[in-house]
Amino acid sequence: MASQLPHSRESELTRRQLLKITLAGSALATSGIVFANWVKPPALQARTFIGKANSYESDLVPTLLGGFQELSVTPQEIKGKRILLKPNLVETRPDALHINTHPRVIQAAVEAFLHLGAKSVVVGEGPGHRRDALQILEEAGLADVLYEDRIQFVSLNDMTGYSQPNIGRQTDLTSLIFPDIFQEIDWIVSMAKLKTHHWAGVTLSMKNLFGTLPGLYYGWPKNVLHHAGIHESILDITATLRPQFSIIDGIIGMEGDGPIMGTPKPTGVIVMGRDLPAVDATGARLMGINPYKIPYLSRASNWLGAVNETTIKQVGESIISVQQNFELLDHIEAHQGIRLS
Numbered sequence: 001m002a003s004q005l006p007h008s009r010e011s012e013l014t015r016r017q018l019l020k021i022t023l024a025g026s027a028l029a030t031s032g033i034v035f036a037n038w039v040k041p042p043a044l045q046a047r048t049f050i051g052k053a054n055s056y057e058s059d060l061v062p063t064l065l066g067g068f069q070e071l072s073v074t075p076q077e078i079k080g081k082r083i084l085l086k087p088n089l090v091e092t093r094p095d096a097l098h099i100n101t102h103p104r105v106i107q108a109a110v111e112a113f114l115h116l117g118a119k120s121v122v123v124g125e126g127p128g129h130r131r132d133a134l135q136i137l138e139e140a141g142l143a144d145v146l147y148e149d150r151i152q153f154v155s156l157n158d159m160t161g162y163s164q165p166n167i168g169r170q171t172d173l174t175s176l177i178f179p180d181i182f183q184e185i186d187w188i189v190s191m192a193k194l195k196t197h198h199w200a201g202v203t204l205s206m207k208n209l210f211g212t213l214p215g216l217y218y219g220w221p222k223n224v225l226h227h228a229g230i231h232e233s234i235l236d237i238t239a240t241l242r243p244q245f246s247i248i249d250g251i252i253g254m255e256g257d258g259p260i261m262g263t264p265k266p267t268g269v270i271v272m273g274r275d276l277p278a279v280d281a282t283g284a285r286l287m288g289i290n291p292y293k294i295p296y297l298s299r300a301s302n303w304l305g306a307v308n309e310t311t312i313k314q315v316g317e318s319i320i321s322v323q324q325n326f327e328l329l330d331h332i333e334a335h336q337g338i339r340l341s
Contacts, residue, residue: 048273065112065115071315083189159214161177161180189247204283257332284297285309290340291307
């Protein structure tokens with residue numbers, strides 16, 4: 001006769017635990033909750049705004065204010081806030097409307113935030129290619145616009161900084177250094193340009209954040225970040241800094257060999273939103289590019305923001321109504337296989 005296993009308290013607890021798990025599973029099934037959904041975090045939701053703007057000479061303030069309203073950015077939320085606008089200032093040429101965030105878009109953003117009751121608005125940039133931000137400011141025509149509205153400009157490249165632990169942990173960098181002025185700011189707004197990029201595929205509001213890190217510490221053209229990995233650095237900066245808003249100048253974008261050597265692409269849009277990955281995913285789709293083929297956007301999906309089109313509520317213009325295929329170059333590796341099918 002086979003010997004009977006002794007009855008132990010350990011085996012009793014094991015059976016009890018199993019029973020609890022079984023009962024919990026039954027309760028979930030009965031209530032209509034799928035176990036996989038119970039474990040999996042819910043999909044992040046976002047809202048982005050696309051506004052039409054066919055010319056830099058048109059009044060852009062109503063477009064931005066309309067976008068704010070659609071995105072539930074209210075005077076109550078902005079009143080008393082200190083705002084920093086971070087444009088994309090790279091290089092300047094006489095015909096460079098497609099390279100930098102246009103001065104009129106920046107001016108409109110200043111006026112729109114002040115209209116909503118912002119305490120102050122300052123413009124700050126730390127260009128990666130040119131050390132002299134003030135020279136770019138003059139050559140891009142932004143100096144005259146800021147002087148006209150008495151708006152302060154700060155060179156982020158030359159500013160001492162403070163260290164923050166690297167929350168993204170996609171690179172080996174244990175911390176990131178941001179300009180001291182960020183400790184006095186309530187809202188950081190990434191004001192990017194709608195452009196293709198020869199290393200990142202696209203450069204939009206998340207890539208634009210490279211210019212928030214002082215060249216004083218990171219070199220030119222932010223070599224530390226390039227060596228750490230471009231896509232990984234984009235994710236780390238976005239995760240650690242967590243900007244509050246994005247405005248993309250797509251009135252005239254850039255296609256081909258961006259972010260400097262490409263050609264102008266009149267697109268006639270401004271894209272806005274609180275969720276930077278969602279805004280960039282929308283921008284990519286406007287360019288006829290699949291955001292899931294851009295490594296940093298694919299990895300940001302449902303972590304740093306919404307990238308899946310089904311989780312982004314599109315307000316203003318529809319993507320399909322303004323979508324244009326930006327030129328992609330076969331000899332540029334980052335352009336290969338990213339076309340939206």
